[in-house]
Amino acid sequence: MCDSKKGCQKPEELQGKPEDCSPEQIRTCHGEVSEHPCTTTGCERPEELRGKPEDCSPEQIRKCHGEVQEHPCVD
Secondary structure, eight states, X not given: OOBTTTBOSOTTTOOSOGGGOXXXXXXXXHOSOSSOTTSOOSOSOXXXXXXXXXXXXXXXXXXXXXXOSSOTTOO
């Protein structure tokens, strides 16, 4: 997966900017995801993200961040 702060982690597959990837290109690089992980912002652990940070279940939040009061990736 990609870290939005560092850029694309599969640059050999990138044709242009991550924002310009087609749904087919996203599936080739990242499988079935609801959003392109290279363009996701605000997530501290984008390699674990499946969708948007605000959609994470309590279990997913604990897995990534431990026991926290609020999800740190959501403003």
